Amino acid sequence: MNTLTPPEYLPEPPSSSPTTRHFRAEKFDFWSFFFSGLTGLATLFIIGILVTILLNIIVNGWSAISWHFVSTIPKKDFFDANTTGVLPMIVGTSFRVIVMTIFVIPVGVITAIYLTEYAANTSNVTRIIRAAVNNLAGVPSIVFGLFGLGFFINFVGKHMDALLHNPTAVWGQPALIWASLTLAVMTLPVVIVATEESLKAIPPGLREASLALGATKLETILKIVLPQALPGIMTGGILAVSRAAGEVAPILFTGVAYYMASLPQHLSDQFMDLGYHVFVLSTQSPNIEQTRPILYATVLVLLILTFALNIVAILIRARVRKKLRALG
Amino acid sequence: MAETLIPKPATSAASGAAAKTATPLIDIDKVSLYYGASKALKSISLKLEEKVVTAFIGPSGCGKSTLLRCLNRMNDLIDNVRIEGSMRIGGHNIYDPNVDVIELRKRVGMVFQKSNPFPKSIYENVAYGLRLHGVKSKADLDARIEESLTASALWDEVKDRLHSSALGLSGGQQQRLCIARAIAIKPEILLMDEPASALDPIATSRVEDLILDLKKEFTIVIVTHNMQQAARISDQTAFFYIGELVEYGATQKIFTNPAQKRTEDYVSGRFG
Amino acid sequence: MTPSEQNDSRRTSGWMGIQRGHQARPGEWLAEKFIFLVSLSAILMVLLIFLFVAREALPVFLGQTDTALVKKPIPPDDLDKLSPAKLEAYLEITPEQFAKMTKANLHDLMEMKVEEQDDVPEKFRNDPDAHINTTEWKYLVQPHQWKGYDKPEYIWQPVGEIKKFNIIPLVVGTLKVTLIGLLFAVPLAVGAAIYVSQLARPRFREFLKPAIELLSGIPSVVVGFFALLVMATVLQSLFHYQTRLNAFVAGLALGFAVIPVIFSIAEDALTSVPRTYTQAALALGASRWQTAWQIVLPAALPGVFAAAVLGFGRAIGETMIVLMVCSASVMSWSVFDSARSITTTIAAEMAEAVSGGPHYRILFMLGALLFAATFISNMIGDLVIHRFKNKLEGKK
Numbered sequence A: 001m002n003t004l005t006p007p008e009y010l011p012e013p014p015s016s017s018p019t020t021r022h023f024r025a026e027k028f029d030f031w032s033f034f035f036s037g038l039t040g041l042a043t044l045f046i047i048g049i050l051v052t053i054l055l056n057i058i059v060n061g062w063s064a065i066s067w068h069f070v071s072t073i074p075k076k077d078f079f080d081a082n083t084t085g086v087l088p089m090i091v092g093t094s095f096r097v098i099v100m101t102i103f104v105i106p107v108g109v110i111t112a113i114y115l116t117e118y119a120a121n122t123s124n125v126t127r128i129i130r131a132a133v134n135n136l137a138g139v140p141s142i143v144f145g146l147f148g149l150g151f152f153i154n155f156v157g158k159h160m161d162a163l164l165h166n167p168t169a170v171w172g173q174p175a176l177i178w179a180s181l182t183l184a185v186m187t188l189p190v191v192i193v194a195t196e197e198s199l200k201a202i203p204p205g206l207r208e209a210s211l212a213l214g215a216t217k218l219e220t221i222l223k224i225v226l227p228q229a230l231p232g233i234m235t236g237g238i239l240a241v242s243r244a245a246g247e248v249a250p251i252l253f254t255g256v257a258y259y260m261a262s263l264p265q266h267l268s269d270q271f272m273d274l275g276y277h278v279f280v281l282s283t284q285s286p287n288i289e290q291t292r293p294i295l296y297a298t299v300l301v302l303l304i305l306t307f308a309l310n311i312v313a314i315l316i317r318a319r320v321r322k323k324l325r326a327l328g
Numbered sequence B: 001m002a003e004t005l006i007p008k009p010a011t012s013a014a015s016g017a018a019a020k021t022a023t024p025l026i027d028i029d030k031v032s033l034y035y036g037a038s039k040a041l042k043s044i045s046l047k048l049e050e051k052v053v054t055a056f057i058g059p060s061g062c063g064k065s066t067l068l069r070c071l072n073r074m075n076d077l078i079d080n081v082r083i084e085g086s087m088r089i090g091g092h093n094i095y096d097p098n099v100d101v102i103e104l105r106k107r108v109g110m111v112f113q114k115s116n117p118f119p120k121s122i123y124e125n126v127a128y129g130l131r132l133h134g135v136k137s138k139a140d141l142d143a144r145i146e147e148s149l150t151a152s153a154l155w156d157e158v159k160d161r162l163h164s165s166a167l168g169l170s171g172g173q174q175q176r177l178c179i180a181r182a183i184a185i186k187p188e189i190l191l192m193d194e195p196a197s198a199l200d201p202i203a204t205s206r207v208e209d210l211i212l213d214l215k216k217e218f219t220i221v222i223v224t225h226n227m228q229q230a231a232r233i234s235d236q237t238a239f240f241y242i243g244e245l246v247e248y249g250a251t252q253k254i255f256t257n258p259a260q261k262r263t264e265d266y267v268s269g270r271f272g
Numbered sequence C: 001m002t003p004s005e006q007n008d009s010r011r012t013s014g015w016m017g018i019q020r021g022h023q024a025r026p027g028e029w030l031a032e033k034f035i036f037l038v039s040l041s042a043i044l045m046v047l048l049i050f051l052f053v054a055r056e057a058l059p060v061f062l063g064q065t066d067t068a069l070v071k072k073p074i075p076p077d078d079l080d081k082l083s084p085a086k087l088e089a090y091l092e093i094t095p096e097q098f099a100k101m102t103k104a105n106l107h108d109l110m111e112m113k114v115e116e117q118d119d120v121p122e123k124f125r126n127d128p129d130a131h132i133n134t135t136e137w138k139y140l141v142q143p144h145q146w147k148g149y150d151k152p153e154y155i156w157q158p159v160g161e162i163k164k165f166n167i168i169p170l171v172v173g174t175l176k177v178t179l180i181g182l183l184f185a186v187p188l189a190v191g192a193a194i195y196v197s198q199l200a201r202p203r204f205r206e207f208l209k210p211a212i213e214l215l216s217g218i219p220s221v222v223v224g225f226f227a228l229l230v231m232a233t234v235l236q237s238l239f240h241y242q243t244r245l246n247a248f249v250a251g252l253a254l255g256f257a258v259i260p261v262i263f264s265i266a267e268d269a270l271t272s273v274p275r276t277y278t279q280a281a282l283a284l285g286a287s288r289w290q291t292a293w294q295i296v297l298p299a300a301l302p303g304v305f306a307a308a309v310l311g312f313g314r315a316i317g318e319t320m321i322v323l324m325v326c327s328a329s330v331m332s333w334s335v336f337d338s339a340r341s342i343t344t345t346i347a348a349e350m351a352e353a354v355s356g357g358p359h360y361r362i363l364f365m366l367g368a369l370l371f372a373a374t375f376i377s378n379m380i381g382d383l384v385i386h387r388f389k390n391k392l393e394g395k396k
Helices: A018-024 A030-062 A087-118 A124-138 A141-164 A176-200 A204-212 A217-246 A274-284 A288-327 B009-013 B064-070 B101-107 B122-132 B138-151 B155-161 B171-184 B201-214 B227-233 B251-256 B261-267 C003-009 C018-024 C026-039 C041-061 C076-081 C084-091 C095-100 C103-119 C137-141 C168-199 C202-217 C220-239 C247-271 C275-283 C288-317 C320-325 C342-352 C358-392
Strands: B024-035 B038-049 B053-057 B081-089 B108-111 B189-193 B219-223 B236-241 B244-250
Touching: A030 A288, A030 C168, A030 C202, A030 C220, A030 C247, A030 C288, A087 A124, A087 A176, A087 A217, A087 A274, A087 A288, A087 C026, A087 C041, A124 A176, A124 C041, A124 C288, A124 C358, A141 A176, A141 C041, A141 C288, A141 C342, A141 C358, A176 A217, A176 C041, A204 A217, A204 B108, A204 B171, A217 A274, A217 A288, A217 C026, A217 C220, A274 A288, A274 C220, A274 C320, A288 C202, A288 C220, B024 B064, B024 B219, B038 B064, B038 B219, B038 B236, B038 B244, B053 B064, B053 B227, B064 B189, B064 B219, B064 B236, B101 B108, B108 B171, B122 B138, B122 B171, B138 B155, B138 B171, B155 B171, B171 B189, B171 B201, B201 B219, B201 B227, B227 B251, B236 B251, B236 B261, B244 B251, B244 B261, B251 B261, C026 C041, C041 C358, C076 C103, C084 C095, C084 C103, C168 C202, C168 C247, C168 C288, C168 C342, C202 C247, C220 C247, C220 C320, C247 C288, C247 C320, C247 C358, C275 C288, C288 C342, C288 C358, C320 C342, C342 C358
Parallel strands: B053 B219, B053 B236, B108 B189, B189 B219
Antiparallel strands: B024 B038, B024 B081, B236 B244
16 A cells, blocks of 8 residues: 555655746637537436436336335236235246356356456466357347257257156256356356456455465365455356346247236246336237326336446446555 | 475485585576566576575566566466476475475465555454464464564564554564564564555664574565665675676675676666 | 476476476366366357347358249259268258168158148249248348339348348348437547546536436336337427337437446546546646646547447447337338338347247347457457557557
8 A cells, every 4th residue: 555655755756837837828729629628518418318218217217116016016017006015026037047047157257257366367268268258248148048049948858857757848848047057158258358357456465475385276276266256256157147237038939928817836837027017017018198197107117226236336347446446 | 284385405406506515405496487479587597595585686676576487387377387497495396397386385484565454453464374384272373472472573563452453563563463463473584575564764774683583484575776774784696687697696795795786786786 | 406306496486386286186176177267258248149139140141041932852862872961951850860760761851841842832833922022131130122112122031921021121120220320429428528537526527427328227118118108208399200110219319328338438538548648748737638638538539439339339239128129121212211220120039930940040140240240349349448458558
């Protein structure tokens, strides 16, 4: 910490004296001003869009949201503003995200550990792994949905049913587990990149110190590196969760249900989902004016879920960066 | 664990090339080191004795730190490093494929240029190495920690705040904590890579006093770019220049009556 | 030194001599192997995605799907003359099913095929369209004059008696929406990136950057909802066009979704231009804007280009926004007509497609196409960025 503040005996950096300011003073240039203003406006416009969307949803959603709304399991006709609720959707979205986390965090963290701690940066395997991670991050979410259907349901699930001699399809159909696994594949790059970033930020001196004391590589990773990287790993996890919570396309064919009378009990159950419910309410409502309040309320619930997580992740990351900078 | 690196007289008798009375503990024989294609160390031969402070001096980039890091195989961590020649500690070739690097590092401790305490408490910093090597009971840990903190002249300053973060210590204290951490596991050799270069003069002199103290128990190899420091604390000095060992001998001789012109130029401050 | 000894000590160093690590520290060795194996999962996943999306689409590529309603049945007694592969395609059964069947079963199936043809309604017998296998490449990509139309047309109409699978309207729809989105997003995002990285005060910058990146935290279904309920109405009252939900609205909404992507990458590229460049220009008396426009932007141009390419990859893969805002498949380049993108088609029609049927296969084929398109645009984007960074660092 003390290395950051310059010693007191150093002279203050010279502030611009009148003479230098005279040379630096820019002549007023209309086009410079115009174009600078234009880029400023572009920035302002983007922020404006963000604020408009958020305010629109918060203002309209807040008045429609109630304890009854978030704690009720709706009847079949969930377009009725008075009796409807979103409890099964909250539960379904949370479940699929939790199950996803259980799969994606270990795989993502271990991959990041391999890439930063073990692999030689120049080796071909590392290069291919990095290319694959990059590629995975760019695959359209609907293709993940197709993959979930083609691989998890039609291949893994069907074979499981055959092996277990299930008379009817148990695993070979859309289910919570398949939706979660599909999302885990989708968010794998998020976790890998965030973990890698936090591992790289740990000063190499700490690793050297541990190794020089006769710790093995594994001991060093488990006892020194990982505890330090924990906030970064958490950020990665939260970002993955917030990304996955709002995604609808990958679960369309892998597990989401239009309506279910009860909460999901088992990994092979289908589930209702907040994001999908927003889609259903806004496109299939018999009377959009009547559904509008519950639609706004549902969007607000979804936004609170994903946005709150996002902000938490941003805050943790900012704190960790500050702390690491102090560590030097 | 129980066996030491200190060789029996019989094994060392054969290599009596050095005109010294003590038996060489570290025997570096024609060691060359390559980073990829570039040669960083050029056929270095050197014999270091037990319980002696040896200083490696030379201008930056001369290979002194590289050679030091060979002694506990820290260079293994860098890709594309290749080593030729043999390096024996207590008669064992430490680059033999059958050598367990972990065991080697337990016996050859290291202190780094930049103090690097773990972001844990002072107590945990010292306990880390001890726990790794099987010290489990609280009483043993406490005793060993007090012992090594005392040996590194830090005990009185930190005994009341053992469980506060090590990062709260001053730079000099942090470096002494790193020394305490290294000696807690009772290595036989202590490697020091410019341990005082980041410290102010007062902290430096405390670390130097400490080194003179530790000499009684440990064989110390220290890399320094501070000539006065080398003169003050070392018994033997080796001068390196662009990957070559130019001159090696008693410190007093190197500084007062060097055999080589280059050494004289360097120690008298004409270049470097 | 003996030669063998020299051999011992001359070794490339790796981590603690893995060669014998499994003997000295089996735990450590196993852990390392395990970590390595797990890290391969990203590669495995990309391969699996490719494999399984392609697997479901394969029959289309191999010409094994057949939608013709009227076809000449093969006499059941010719059973022995056909190869197993041909039989499987003709009888529409999987190889596993085929393996389980006896000759008698197969014979029965072939007789059923003959009976099926006898049951085809009379009106189809004279309809040339009913004789066509619409999943042939010719009908997938070229216009065809169907009965009742006065000129050859591109038609995607997967339901009905004669299923038409021409993918050109979908490709056009995708490109239309994507280009509108990019035309809207690229100038805004790059402008904002220039402002944030070059012109804004540091204190502003610390707030602006995360704020813009927060936009990417809004789920696309929420953007779609906003476009559907709010934007569509506002824009219609502004521009007075006919169809309320059209490619224009979808494109703008899509633009929102890709702005943060383009912004992050462009901002990163602009910031990575060494400060010595800007300082030199400022010292020569250039204004901040002149420096940004004449020095920094040209230097960072490859990065900005890559940002646009990666934004394109993100935009063609976006599903929910377009699905919610417009989805009628009309073949039109007009901005104010509806448009249906590839992603939308897959999302909307997969549920009603019969698993394993021609429609299902073609939807997977579209998925494979999409995968290939994003794969290529990501490759180009990454390559450009990689070269750009290396050039800035002075590497070749």
